[in-house]
Amino acid sequence: MEAVNNISNRNKVHPYVVALWIGCAAIVMMFASLTSAYIVRKGAGNWLEFKLPSYFIYNTLVILFSSVTRQISYNSFKKGNFKVYKLALISTLILGIIFTTVQYLGWKNLDSIGVTLTGNPSGSFIYVIPGIHLAHLIGGILGLIMACFHAFSLPEKFSEIRKVRLEVTTTYWHFIGFLWVYLILFFIYS
Amino acid sequence: MSAIANHPETHEDILIREQGFDDHFHDHHHGDKFQSNFITKYIFSQDHKMISKQFLITGMLWAIIGAGMSIIFRLQLGFPEESLLWLKPLLGKWITVNSEGVGKLAPEFYYALVTMHGTIIVFFVLTAGLSGTFSNLLIPLQIGARDMASGFLNMLSYWFFFLSSIVMFYSMFLSTGPFSGGWTAYPPLSALPQASDGSKTGMTLWLVSLTFFVVSVLLGGINYITTVLNLRTKGMTMWRMPLTIWAFFVTAILGLLSFPVLVSGFFLLMFDRGMGTSFYLSEIYVNGKALENVGGSPILYQHLFWFLGHPEVYIIILPAMGLVSEVLSVHTRKPIFGYKAMVFSILAIGFLSFIVWAHHMFMSGVNPFLSNFFVIFTLIIAVPSAVKVFNWIATIYGGNLRLNSPSLFAIGFVSLFISGGLTGIFLGNSAIDIQMHDTYFVVAHFHIVMGVAAFFGMFAGVYHWFPKLYGRFMNDTLGKIHFWGTLIGAYAIFWPMHYIGMAGVPRRYYSYDNFETFNHFAKINQFITIAACVVFLLQILFVVNFFYSIWKGKVVTERNPWESSTLEWTTPIEHIHGNWPGNIPTVHRWPYDYAKDGKDYICQVEPLGVGEEDSGSH
C-alpha cells in the first residue's frame, strides 16, 4: 500500500526529525554500553597500555571540518544559494572519504606497533569500537551520496520535503561527528 | 467507499464531521484514487492495520512451534522411560533408537529444544507478536492518526522480523542442530564452536537472526514513539491517552534504549567467535586443547545481556498491562481506578527496570556489596507493580462486570501477575537466591509472571479487538472454555514447580536418573507433563476459534460493539486507508468516561457539557 501522507501541519517539528533523534538515542545507548564494557574490562586488570596512533586524533579535525561544510551546505540550500550548497555538499563527501581512509591508516599503524585485533582486549576495543562507529559513518556517507545525487539531478528549486530530507541527513552527520569526538576523548582520558 | 456509505451515520460520525479536525487528507485523494493490488495490500503493506495482522499471525505460528517444542521436552522430563519412537518421523535423527527398539530424545537436541523454546517465546511471540500487533493496531487508531509516522519503516519492521524468523527457522534444520546453550546464550559455551554442536552454525544463525530482530524492534519503536509524540489528534493531550497507548509508548522507549546494548554484546560475541578476539574468553581448555585466548571476561557478557534482559521482561509485560487496563475498564463499565497512578507506575517500572539487571547475576560471582544495591532496587519495583494490581482490583470491585472472554482473561492476568510477582520478591533477595538460583523455582516464577500472564493479556486483547481486526466476533463459549482450561492448567503446570525448585532440582537438566534425591519427584513431573499437554490442546482450540471466526464468526453490525469510549471504535468496520472517511476526530475528554452523569459511556469525541469538567483532569 502506498504510504499515507498523514503529516498534518499542526506539528512544529517534522516527524522525520523526531524519528531521527529517537534513532540517535538508540545509537547513543550502543556506544554507552561499548564504552562501559571498556571501563569494566579495564577495571579488571591485565590491561595493555599503549599510545593511541595520532591518525585517530588528527582525524577528529577532519570530521569536525566536514560538519562545518555540511552545515554550510544546508544553510545555503535554505537561502537558495545553490552553488555553495552543491560545492559544500561535495566537500563534505570528500572529507567523509578522507576520514574513512585515515581511520584505516590508524588501524594499520596500530597493527604495525604490535597491537593486534586478537591480542589483549585493550587493543581489540580500539578496533571494534571505532569500527562500529565507522560503520555508522558509512551509513551517513551513503546518505550523502544520495544527497549529492539529488543536488545535481533535481531542479534548483526550494521545496519543503527536500529541506526536511537535508535536515535529517545533516543532523545525522553532526551526530556521528560528535560521537567520534566523544569516543576520542574517552580513549584519551579514560 | 460504498460499503461505508451504507451504514447510517452515527452520533459520533456527526460529531466528527462537524467538529473534527480537517487535515486535508482527502484533498490529496489518497483515500479514493488509491489503487492497490494483492501484493501491496496483503504482503508489502504499509497500512498499520494490515501490518498488525501480519505480526499477529506470524506470532501465532511461532507460538505453536515454541509451545510444541516444550511438549516434546516435557515428555522427556515426565516420561523418561517411555519410547519416543513415534516422534521419529518429525524429528528424524534426533530420536536415537537403541538395540531394544526404544526411541530416545538425543540429549543435545533436548538442550536445543529448551533454547529454541525460550528464544522463540520471549522474542518472537511475546515481543513481536504482542507489542508488534497491538502497538500497530491501536496507536494510530486510539490517538486519532491516519497511520504511523512512516508507513515504509513500519513495513520494514515487519519484514526484518520475517527475515529473522526465516533464519531462525532454517537453523533448526542444520545437521548440527540449532543453538543449544540456553536463551541467554552465555559464553564461553556460545562463543566456542568446538564446545558443542549447537554452538557451531546454529549459534551463528541465532546471532544473525536476533540481530535482524533487533533492527525490527528498533524500526518499530522509532515509529511508535514518533507517532505518539507527533501525530496525536487535536485535543488528544498525553493525559487523555488510553493506558494502552501509555504502555506501548513506554515499552517502545525501553526497547529503544535496551536492545542496542544487546547488539553491542552480540557484536563482541561475534568477534570472539569469528575473529579470534578475547572479550569474553580467558584461559580455556576444551576438547583436549588449551586455547590461546587470555584476558576476557564472561561476566561482561552477562552484564550486557541482562541490561537488555531485564527491561525485556517489562517490554513483554507492559503492553499486556495496558491491554488489561483497557479491557477491564470497558467490561466493568467503570473508569479505570487511579488513571494517573497507573501512568506513573508504568513510568516508574520503566525507569527501575534499567537498574536491577544484576539480580540475574547474584550467583555469577559479582561482588556481594554490589548485589545489595540491586536487591534494594529490585524490591522497590514491587511497589509500582503493587499499585497497578491494587488499581485493577479496585476497578473490578463493584463494577458492572460483563463476564466474557476478554474480561475473564484480563482478570486471569491479574491473578497470575500476583502469584508470579510474589515469588519474584523471594528471588530478589540475594541470600534466598543462593538456594533458588537456576532451580525450577525460577522457572515457575518467570513462567507465571511473564510467560502465562503476558499470554493472558494478549488473549484478552485478541478477543476484545477481534471485531476491530476482522469485523467479526470470536466464539465466546469456546473462549470461556479456553480461559478456564488454561488458567487451571497453567497453575497445574507451574505451581508444583515451586516445590521441586525449593527442593533444589536444577533447571535445564535432561535427566535426573543419576540423582537419588530427586527420584521421588517423578510423579510430579508426570503430572506437570500431562497438564502441559492439556493446556497445549486448549491453545489449538483457540487457534481454531481464531481462524474459524475470521471467515465464519458472528458479523459485527454495530461500530462500537463493546460500547467503548475510545477512538478506534469510531472508525468504519471495514478497514479503510487513512482510518476515518472524513475528518479525524477531535478529542474533548479522557478515555474512561464510563458511568458518568447517569450515562453508560461517553465517547472521547463528545464535547464537554456546560460546566462539565474533564474527569481526567484531576
Ligand code: HEM
Ligand atoms: C516483583 C517483581 C519481580 C522481582 C522482585 C523479580 C525478581 C527476579 C529475580 C531475582 C530473578 C533471578 C532469579 C535467578 O535466576 O536466580 C528473576 C528471574 C526472572 N524474572 Fe523476575 N522478578 C519480578 C517480576 C518479574 C516480571 C514482571 C517478569 C516478567 C514480566 C519477570 C521475569 C523474569 C524472568 C524471565 C526471569 C528468568 C530469566 C532466566 O534466568 O531465564 N520477573 N526475577
Ligand SMILES: [Cu+2]
Ligand atoms: Cu529481572
